[in-house]
Amino acid sequence: MASPSVKTAGPRYVAELTAAVGLYTILVLSRPWLLAQGGGRAAQFLVKLSPIAALVLALLVVIRYYRRIDEYAQRQLLEVLALAFGLSAVAAASWSFLTDVGLPPLTTDWVWPMMAVCWGFTRGIQQFRNR
Numbered sequence: 001m002a003s004p005s006v007k008t009a010g011p012r013y014v015a016e017l018t019a020a021v022g023l024y025t026i027l028v029l030s031r032p033w034l035l036a037q038g039g040g041r042a043a044q045f046l047v048k049l050s051p052i053a054a055l056v057l058a059l060l061v062v063i064r065y066y067r068r069i070d071e072y073a074q075r076q077l078l079e080v081l082a083l084a085f086g087l088s089a090v091a092a093a094s095w096s097f098l099t100d101v102g103l104p105p106l107t108t109d110w111v112w113p114m115m116a117v118c119w120g121f122t123r124g125i126q127q128f129r130n131r
Contacts, residue, residue: 005068006068006070009065009068009069009073012065012068013061013062013065013068017058017061017062017065020057020058020061021116023053024055024058024112027050027051027053028051028109031047031050035047065077076130079126080119080122080123080126081119083122084118084119084121084122085115085118087118087121087122088111088114088115091114092106092111092114
């Protein structure tokens with residue numbers, strides 16, 4: 001029988017990751033406005049680097065979740081992450097060739113969200129396959 005922490009790991013993970021991704025989105029979208037407000041060099045420096053804090057927070061959320069779940073769920077998570085990493089790596093590497101046919105260049109701001117979409121996509125496939 002699973003311990004209470006294992007049983008609540010999923011909902012806590014979703015809530016924590018949603019908060020981290022929400023913070024990342026807010027920080028990325030507010031950066032241009034905050035930078036336009038001026039301020040000292042230190043403030044501008046912190047504004048420019050602020051999304052990194054949300055990315056680190058998201059990583060910590062995933063690590064905490066991994067430590068809370070059982071071995072089978074750990075294996076599933078690692079499988080999904082490996083597939084998502086591979087898919088997003090192919091997509092990011094392929095994008096440079098797609099710019100040759102007229103698509104705009106991909107900035108690194110979109111790599112993490114693209115990885116998250118690949119992660120969700122591969123998780124959906126895994127859940128469908130495990131039915």
